[in-house]
Amino acid sequence: MQIDRQTVEKVARLAHIHLSEEEIEYYQGQLGSVLDYMQQIQSAADQLPAEWRADIAGTSCPERLDEAKPSQIIEKVLQSAPKVVGTAFQVPRIIE
Amino acid sequence: MSLDQVQLSACEIASAVNEGSLKARDIAQAFLDRTDDLNRELNSHVFWDKEAVFNEMEKQLDYIEAARHAHKSLPLAGVPIAIKDNIMAEGHIVSCGSRFLQNHRAAYDATAVRQLKQAGAILLGRTNMDEFGMGSSNENSAWGPVRNPWNRSHVSGGSSGGSAAAVAAGMAPLALGSDTGGSVRQPASFCGVLGLKPSYGAVSRYGLVAYASSFDQIGPIGRTAKDLARTFDVIRKHDPLDSTSVDTQHMGSTEAQLEKPLEGLTIGIADELLAEGIDEDVRKAFMESLEHYKTLGVTVKTITLPNLKHSIPAYYILATAEASSNLARFDGIRFGVRTPKPGASLKELYMTSRSEGFGREVKQRIMLGTYVLSSGYYDAYYAKANRVRELIRRDFQAAFDSGVDMIATPTAPTTAFALGQKTNDSLSMYLMDIYTIAANLAGIPALSQPIGLDRKGLPIGLQLMGKVHHEGELLRSAHQYEQSKRWSERPKF
């Protein structure tokens, strides 16, 4: 399956990963052959009706009691955070 | 003396320490020294710092000593255990084999680690791995590949390559790995040790850095089935912090069941899985191991698993989809490495931090996962792969319903391959997981045990897959197999 350059770029943009020229080419090749191989599931999947959903087939999730418990974790986290001002994480100014 | 000590099994060490015939400190020292020696050759450990490990274990040594004085027997008293680098232990640098987390100090303990500490185990270093668990050869680590203890120019397998190599080389009697598509079993097979991937939900994932959430399980790697059983019993406690955690206490101790005879058990084999792409030595050893199981009273029966051939595409769609999302939190804002590029805008900060922090395979899987979830492709890939996953589950269910207790395959189609052999061909690397992935798709337990060496002297593994929450049968089978056909080979140093 051919994956075009625009597709690789679009996916990288969605995933917020910057790719070099060389990487774009490399991934174009690799993703193409892997996606090609994946086509075999198309017909295999049709053994089950399209309405079948995995997400409601699972066992239901347990619920936690609504009790507030303090966590003293933040100091430790701030210590190894990339950039901190006071107790907030700093990022470049967000332009709305 | 110290060479004798590093040959001891985890259970032997625990008994000796509980009795007082061996000192936990001395044991730890012996393994520390050996790790220090061999790590240079094998690159099995990351951020190895003998001093730091030594200092950290003081508290745990006191705890073990106090338990002994109180005549309280700890199941893993003084047992050194190496921890895969994607499992949290407070205060450790937990890098997941990634540049992104080279400075990431864990702020909390994983539930499994907490349980190990309570059981008296001593954390002895962190083991190398494919970045975020993405790989089958350990060549995708930012910290370099792990070398196979049996042949230094071959891969250890992955992604828990460091853990398997460490146990094989006697750097620890036990290690924790994690298994998403075979990451405990395949390196265990390549390194000639045992590895267990528990049923999904048996071991808490809290504190395991997620690769693919619906597949990941923490599992033990060791040199005896008894050691695996004991470790598994310690770490499989129900955990309210993991909503997918299952209470398996009704199973009782798997260790206590090890001696129960195997008569009446049936192993299924599926011919279609052994048809092609399998190494001759591996096939031969596999058939011989089944013959041996027959001598232990096990019946071998042919079954069919028609959808297992779709395991790999289904897995790589679903696992990468989950991974693309699980790895979105690596953004350079709250932890990990932020790009040093000055004046970066927010967008550039994301793009560049992620681009610099992630390795090649991780980026590939993130992109693959992003692609299959993106608008217009979800139904063709993600939704269909989920249906294939269900079909595979049903195949297993049908096999178990037909009277089979376990299903056997080789753990991998080949023995450990040479370093660099498959690094530029994703697909051929992915195909190495052909036998292991199905158990993760179905959530069933699976174990790899060593069954011999190929003509190059590299270990061959047998995989046994069982019914959900029937680890006991896998461990008991492997135990009686190794008791009756003692595996005495060790890598040479």
Next chain:
Amino acid sequence: MNSLSDGPSGQSFKGLLARYEPVLGLEVHCQLNTASKLFCSCKTDFGASPNQNTCPVCLGLPGVLPTINHTAVDYAIRMALAINGQIREKSVFARKQYFYPDLPKGFQLTQYDLPYCENGYIDLDNGRRIRIERIHMEEDAGKNIHGDSASYVDLNRAGTPLLEIVTAPEFHSAEEAVDYLRKLRAIVRYLGISDGNMEEGSFRCDVNISLRPRGTEKLGTRTEIKNVNSFRNVEKAIAYEIMRQADMLDSGEKIRQATLLFDAATGRTQEMRSKEDAHDYRYFPEPDLGPLYISSERVNETRSKIPELPQMKQKRFMDEFQIPQADAAQLTEEIELSTYFEEVVAKVQGKVAPKIVSNWINTEYLRELNNRGGSWAKPLLTTDSLAELLRFLGDGTISGKIAKTVFEEMLEKNESAKAIIEAKGLVQISDTGEINTVVADIIAQFPDQVAQHRSGKPKVFGFLVGQVLKVSQGRFNPALVNQSLKEALDAEV
């Protein structure tokens, strides 16, 4: 402020509405007032300094997992029942993926195509029924704080439980939208699941808006106004946007789908910077949580705990107490107010008509409450105190005018009505002899007015009553004054 009749091009609002029909839909994000967050045990109080109420889960650290809050689910069920929604037995949490610093995991846990509630409704005062398409549970984001040279991330709010309540596009005016919002807000407060505070952001409103030529069916292109923070601003934002779109349509321009912000200072909407990529949120089911199962037993049990809701109560007040709709609506907007009213009514039963109690609470009490910046949660007077005052009014001990004075004194001095009336000698005088004497004096003092009265000017009578009451400092029984004055004037003829 621009009046509503001024469009950007100065055309009349009414004229424009004759040509275009506005179609509005509302999305409300309502914060639930649980003790802990939706997926972790942190406090939901975000007044603390940045990041103080955070843990590994809501910080999105590697290795953590969500666990759902039972009470949040209970609250969600209450809400669904209050709007007569259908509750799905198995609903699914999904990951909505995008990168933003206030979103620590890189995805928001929300419900997507299988929300827990669908197809509810709320009836408006004008009799129209507005369909609520869906309600789903989701987690709130943190906050980005913008500085001059950088922005700062505070995750105290991250993970707070939200209900997102989405109506069908069925409103046709700002008045309808505001009526709906008032009713919805009253409901969440009656249910005790949210404080419904718009200014503080615990009840946030997004408005979808489009115009179509009157008499046509097809919906026009819509814009979305985000986060409008008061009822008044909802009204203004909608009016402005209707005019803006009408002007564009009139001049042949195409409406572009856009997200807008309403600037309360200028009264205008402004387009938010559009993201360069069209949104592709890549929703997929959260693998770390199973489906949310809500049994019919649980629904029924919750149903039995739901209090009488504002619209029911309003109707009951009208029937039971014979008070007009507007008064009943005001009394029932806040649950504490309605309870207060009913308590006072019970305590003055047979002595003071409920209508009088309603008038008193809706005017005197409410004015004082507003003046003092108080809230219904903390009443100015106990119901006992107010009932005592109203009983004095009811049995004629004091006049209505005196009652108001006493009421003010009660608030100032924190004394009982009885004490104030006795201390100041404010008891109403019903001695007709005393009243007749003053009436005679006043008739003598104001011959001109008396003459005017005779020539048929009815207003003068009121003036003369006022003069009599003034002399008595309000203590004469007004009914008796009326009677006496009337008799005296008639007698003079």
